[in-house]
Amino acid sequence: MRETARMPDGRVHFSLFETPMVGCMVPGHEALNAALVPRFLEMERDPVRYGDPRSWSNKFGALFESRWDLFEQPHPAIAMLREHCLALVYETAAIVNEEFWATAGVELAGLKTLVESWFHVTRNGGWHGLHKHANNSWSGVYFVRRGSAAPAYPKNGFLRLHDPRPNISMFHDMAMIPFSAGVIDIEPQDGKLIVFPSWLAHEVLPYFGDEPRITVAFNVSIHLGAR
Ligand SMILES: [Fe+2]
Numbered sequence: 001m002r003e004t005a006r007m008p009d010g011r012v013h014f015s016l017f018e019t020p021m022v023g024c025m026v027p028g029h030e031a032l033n034a035a036l037v038p039r040f041l042e043m044e045r046d047p048v049r050y051g052d053p054r055s056w057s058n059k060f061g062a063l064f065e066s067r068w069d070l071f072e073q074p075h076p077a078i079a080m081l082r083e084h085c086l087a088l089v090y091e092t093a094a095i096v097n098e099e100f101w102a103t104a105g106v107e108l109a110g111l112k113t114l115v116e117s118w119f120h121v122t123r124n125g126g127w128h129g130l131h132k133h134a135n136n137s138w139s140g141v142y143f144v145r146r147g148s149a150a151p152a153y154p155k156n157g158f159l160r161l162h163d164p165r166p167n168i169s170m171f172h173d174m175a176m177i178p179f180s181a182g183v184i185d186i187e188p189q190d191g192k193l194i195v196f197p198s199w200l201a202h203e204v205l206p207y208f209g210d211e212p213r214i215t216v217a218f219n220v221s222i223h224l225g226a227r
Pocket residue numbers: 131132133139202217
């Protein structure tokens with residue numbers, strides 16, 4: 001609950017049920033991505049060894065998904081990316097939970113982190129349907145290569161986040177304009193890293209382009225216990 005306005009006569013306005021999110025450009029992403037791209041394309045060419053053997057119904061077209069242990073791969077650039085991703089999750093979790101952790105005497109160093117991580121190579125016509133990431137608290141996406149999105153298709157390959165309030169589209173009038181969109185679209189940009197709650201439904205809009213669109217995704221849960 002966040003205070004949004006305090007009136008001269010003492011009335012206080014609040015905002016309830018906000019959705020935390022953070023985004024940044026990873027420092028040194030040019031060199032990082034230059035090392036990641038050939039490795040990911042190499043892994044894509046060996047789907048038996050590196051591809052996700054599970055077949056989900058919400059991945060369509062030319063979309064390669066790796067196994068969900070990417071951050072365990074022994075590769076310097078992958079290890080560096082893992083550090084950036086987890087650092088942003090830890091920062092976000094510490095901010096969101098600051099009051100509660102302080103009250104409970106919890107320190108980040110004493111918490112255990114479980115991580116799932118993978119990459120996508122999406123080619124012309126590929127897309128990823130609406131989904132959430134159960135049994136996790138924070139999810140994230142790192143954009144390695146936005147591809148060569150054909151301008152004829154608006155929101156080409158964008159990441160779409162859906163408003164988590166199920167009744168938000170019940171009624172649209174001039175008194176609820178900020179809540180009428182229902183979605184927020186994130187434009188892919190090489191080196192952009194975002195973190196959002198795992199319960200936030202999201203999808204990748206269809207990608208049309210000649211060059212591959214490459215992203216890394218991850219889920220994190222944080223628990224009491226030794227790291
Ligand atoms: Fe996802």
